[in-house]
Amino acid sequence: MSEPIITLQNVSKSFGQNSSSIQVLEDLSLDLKKGESLALVGASGSGKSTLLHVICGLEKPNKGNVYIKGVNITDLSTDERSLFRGKEVGFVYQFHHLLPDLTALENIALPAMLSGIGKEEAFEISASLLEQVNLNDKKANRPNELSGGERQRVAIARAMSNNPSCLIMDEPTGNLDKKNVENFMNLLMDMVSTREIALIIATHDNNVSSRLDKLLNLE
Ligand SMILES: Nc1ncnc2c1ncn2[C@@H]1O[C@H](COP(=O)(O)OP(=O)(O)OP(=O)(O)O)[C@@H](O)[C@H]1O
Numbered sequence: 001m002s003e004p005i006i007t008l009q010n011v012s013k014s015f016g017q018n019s020s021s022i023q024v025l026e027d028l029s030l031d032l033k034k035g036e037s038l039a040l041v042g043a044s045g046s047g048k049s050t051l052l053h054v055i056c057g058l059e060k061p062n063k064g065n066v067y068i069k070g071v072n073i074t075d076l077s078t079d080e081r082s083l084f085r086g087k088e089v090g091f092v093y094q095f096h097h098l099l100p101d102l103t104a105l106e107n108i109a110l111p112a113m114l115s116g117i118g119k120e121e122a123f124e125i126s127a128s129l130l131e132q133v134n135l136n137d138k139k140a141n142r143p144n145e146l147s148g149g150e151r152q153r154v155a156i157a158r159a160m161s162n163n164p165s166c167l168i169m170d171e172p173t174g175n176l177d178k179k180n181v182e183n184f185m186n187l188l189m190d191m192v193s194t195r196e197i198a199l200i201i202a203t204h205d206n207n208v209s210s211r212l213d214k215l216l217n218l219e
């Protein structure tokens, strides 16, 4: 049987204290294996982003445990968690968060370098990823010189440059038209299945959720 990459056990998360506290996630459990994908849906405010942050260790749950590749990340210190995240997780935000002063090639090389790969190899990885997302001719362009769809392709490539075991995406297609969403999903699903990455996408877009293996509705 395929090994579990992401396991959540009875995870609860609330913000604030006492009477003003709001319960966002309640007793949530899930299991995602190598190469499996999950769509996270639910109304605005239902806790999709919160859950993604808990899974990648940016937020700590109040109760329960999160395991990534068998490591209980809830037990790690803040520093250990960021180090672990840098090696095992790729994250794509709705508005890509590419660094404006770096070229496409440099943006993609950065997570590889931060995960401990040498500069030369990181740039080789970056060049090969740029080719896989069909942006060979945009190597030297900065984000403001790219279209919305091109930026999101650079963002996928960047999220893969540390060779992660799981990829977490928060509304990655929010600002793309239907044709670009389809291109984006074709490319993404191809890369994810080749690399056997566990994928979670928070999305409002039915064209995205319908392509994934599992669905979790937070409401
Ligand atoms: N740091 C925080 N402190 C207090 N409340 C928070 C915090 N982060 C999120 N919340 C609250 O938790 C709830 C869930 O927020 P979250 O961002 O996870 O929703 P979402 O499902 O991602 O919504 P959207 O679809 O609009 O992105 C909201 O009511 C929000 O106000």
Ligand SMILES: [Mg+2]
Binding pocket: 048, 049, 050, 170
């Ligand atoms: Mg959100």
